Amino acid sequence: MPRIAVIGGGVAGMEVAFRLSQLSFEVDIIEKSFILGGHVHKWQKLFPDFTPAHQIVDQLKNQLRDKVNILFGNEVIKAEQENTKHILYLSDGTTQVYDAIVITTGFKLFNANRKEEYGYSVYPNVITSSELEEYFQNDKPIITKENRIVERIAFIHCVGSRDEKVGNRHCSKVCCITAVKQAIEVAQRNPDAEIYLFYMDLRMFDRKFEDLYLQAQTEYGIKFVRGRLSEVSEKADSRLFLKLEDTLLGKPLRLTVDLVVLMVGMETAENSIQLANALGIPVGQDNFMLPVNCHSQKNITGNRGIFVAGCASGPKSIGETLADARSAALEVYSYLNCN
Amino acid sequence: MKNRGKQLIWQNYQKDIADDHFFYVRSCIRQNFFPGAETTFLRILKDVLNKDVYDDPSHTTCTGIGYHTDIVPLETTMTVVARQFALMTEKGYKNFIPSCVTSFGLYLEILETWHNYPEVLEKTRSNLMLATGRSFVLPENIVHASDVIYKFRSEIAKKAKYRLVNIHTGKPLKVVEHIGCHYAKMFPDKSVGGAEFPRVLSGIIEEWGGEVIDYPERRHCCGFGFRQYFIKANRGYTFSSVKKKFDSMSPYEPDLIVTNCPGCNVFLDKGQYVISEQEGIVYSRDGYGIPVLTFEELTGVVLGFDPWDIGLQVHQVSVEPLLDKIGVKYDIQKKYTDKNNRLLGKPVKPTLLKTL
Incomplete structure (x- = not known):
């Protein structure tokens, strides 16, 4: 039976592994951490319908049960190829031989420290969108680090995305709708709070996204301002003082808020470039892996028998990631049946 | 505020600061408005830190003021800068320390230009040779004078007579x-x-016992902005910037402002007089305003130099309330006398801002 390695145990890796196991292949997931689910594991609810994130992860885990071998705490150290066989040297010291590889290494969140002017990790009430999810573990009002109920909050879009200054020209795609979702969740917990979203563009590209955006405005009174943040400072009472530009009015704007949420974008995962180099896969200027063709061969890399799925080849929503994973499973199936 | 976050940022911005043998270039503004500051800096390096520093009387302006107001072409500026480097080369120095922050920025800008466009460097060499017959070697180390004090802040702390602590409150x-x-x-x-x-001044302040205030308009320009002040019609921008900064910092009731830029020191010090006359505002409870010292002056104060030798009497905002807090001993009778104890005259009193 052909053996397949799936590198990365996030939702893409879990889905592609399950689909390949359904097609009767022997599948190993090589996961560097000791849990499955990747970033989704840390999320509470998902846009646009507020599905609990754990439902998706649990469903994927249940699908995998007893069908896939999971090599936790493992990374690929070195890769070699002999004819159609791929030899992977893993960090646990073992060597594994596979007939195909699917790269599902996903992404890492932009390190907000790189936008020094935003004061992340200097001012305690500047947090990332990922950290805000931890506030949503219960239905209690959102509070500051000083236990003050948040009365005014600003979401800053495109932190580390579409920003040449930090070397990221690409759009991370899901942050706009994530901000709308999170703003609504804040409004539900802090109904009297003033909530501002400062955006470059609002990219509501998928079904129901526009509806959620409209709902945020009409039902929750969330204010959307096309504007860019210049810098964050802290006042004596620990509230945050923002200097912004309203780019529609073309005027500077100053705002004092209790909490700032940085909508951090996606970057290619840690060690992804090294892995791509080891496996002979090209990466784009954005450092995400490049398939042969972005239309009809999205999961096929330039190296025979190596495939890519999910955010390893660029930012995607969970729905898109799962669809991409299924597509990759079919490509692997076709490849192995043709050999 | 989490200092850990700042420390992470500071780790990314460290640089080599030469240990000794400095070629010093003065600041047009500093030596005119606060002439004791540069003398104090040289005294600290020579007499306190036992460093070799050369203050060349042949050097000139870097043209920074003219450059930033568009009256000196870049090609001329580069040739003048090249001449400064030629003087350094002739005297056998490799470590270049400007007193002025604008000069520092301009030197860096020109070195970066020469690095990226070697043909411009060659053209400048040719211009300098034609104009003066001089040639030059690029400096091995170029830092601002405040960087040098930052480097030796611990050594200075050990030799200091005073700390930045209020002796009345502790x-x-x-x-x-x-x-x-x-x-x-x-x-x-x-x-x-x-x-x-930035860490250069906050590191010095904390090392010497002070507490740094992080106020919202901390990053804002002092208002000088060259075109803002030198074009008379734009001076409203200058003083609205000064006012913005003081409005933002005054709730913290600072005891002192320290600057590393000569222009900033002028506008934060003398700007308090302008604001008091124009707006009727004084930014301290005692009515004397907030003292503004250059980094050299502050260093001289903690080392126990006579405040009038440092030149603190030429400040608009009276420094005595600050000196009293630190516990510095001074002779008020000598504030406005020359070294032969002759009275030099006293400045006119402002309308609102109290002075001593």
């Missing part, structure tokens, strides 16, 4: 540090601490 003095825009905003990686949370 609490650290609350200090505003103001960094000149051209120190780090153009080339953050050539600074200590970067442009957002």
Whole structure:
């Protein structure tokens, strides 16, 4: 039976592994951490319908049960190829031989420290969108680090995305709708709070996204301002003082808020470039892996028998990631049946 | 505020600061408005730190003021800068320290230009040779004078007579540090601490016992902005910037402002007089305003130099309330006398801002 390695145990890796196991292949997931689910594991609810994130992860885990071998705490150290066989040297010291590889290494969140002017990790009430999810573990009002109920909050879009200054020209795609979702969740917990979203563009590209955006405005009174943040400072009472530009009015704007949420974008995962180099896969200027063709061969890399799925080849929503994973499973199936 | 976050940022902005053998170039503004500051700096390096520093009487302006107001062409500026480097080369020095932050930024800008466009460097060499018959070697190390004090801050602390502590309350003095825009905003990686949370002055202040105030308009320009002040019609921008900064910092009731840029020191010190006359506002409870010292002056104070030798009597805002807090001994009778004890005259009193 052909053996397949799936590198990365996030939702893409879990889905592609399950689909390949359904097609009767022997599948190993090589996961560097000791849990499955990747970033989704840390999320509470998902846009646009507020599905609990754990439902998706649990469903994927249940699908995998007893069908896939999971090599936790493992990374690929070195890769070699002999004819159609791929030899992977893993960090646990073992060597594994596979007939195909699917790269599902996903992404890492932009390190907000790189936008020094935003004061992340200097001012305690500047947090990332990922950290805000931890506030949503219960239905209690959102509070500051000083236990003050948040009365005014600003979401800053495109932190580390579409920003040449930090070397990221690409759009991370899901942050706009994530901000709308999170703003609504804040409004539900802090109904009297003033909530501002400062955006470059609002990219509501998928079904129901526009509806959620409209709902945020009409039902929750969330204010959307096309504007860019210049810098964050802290006042004596620990509230945050923002200097912004309203780019529609073309005027500077100053705002004092209790909490700032940085909508951090996606970057290619840690060690992804090294892995791509080891496996002979090209990466784009954005450092995400490049398939042969972005239309009809999205999961096929330039190296025979190596495939890519999910955010390893660029930012995607969970729905898109799962669809991409299924597509990759079919490509692997076709490849192995043709050999 | 989490200092850990700042420390992470500071780690990214450290630089090599030469240990000895400095070629010093003065500042047009500093030597005119606060002439004791540069003398104090040289005294600290020579007499306190036992360093070799050369103050060349042949050097000139870097043309920074003219350059930033568009009256001196870049080609001329580069040739003048090349001449400064030629003087350094002729005297056998490799470590270049400008007193002025704008000069520092300009030197960096020109070195960066020459690095990226070697043909411009060659053209400048040719211009300098034609004009003066001089040639030059690029400096091995170029840092601002405040970087040197930062480097030796611990050594200075050990030799200091005073600390930045209020002797009446035992609490650290609350200090505003103001960094000149051209120190780090153009080339953050050539600074200590970067442009957002510069460390060069805050490191000095904390080492000497003070507490740094992080107020919302900390990053804002002093208002000088060259075109803002030198074009008379634009001076409203200058003083609205000064006012913005003082409105923002005054709730913290700072005891002192420290600057590393000569222009900033002028506008934060003398700007308090302008605001008091125009707006009727004085930014301290005692009515004397907030004292503004250059980094050299502050160093001289903690080392126990006579405040009138440092030149603190030429400040608009009276420094005595600050000296009293630190416990510095001074002779008020000598404030406005020359070295032969002759009275030099006293400045006119402002309408509102109290002075001593």
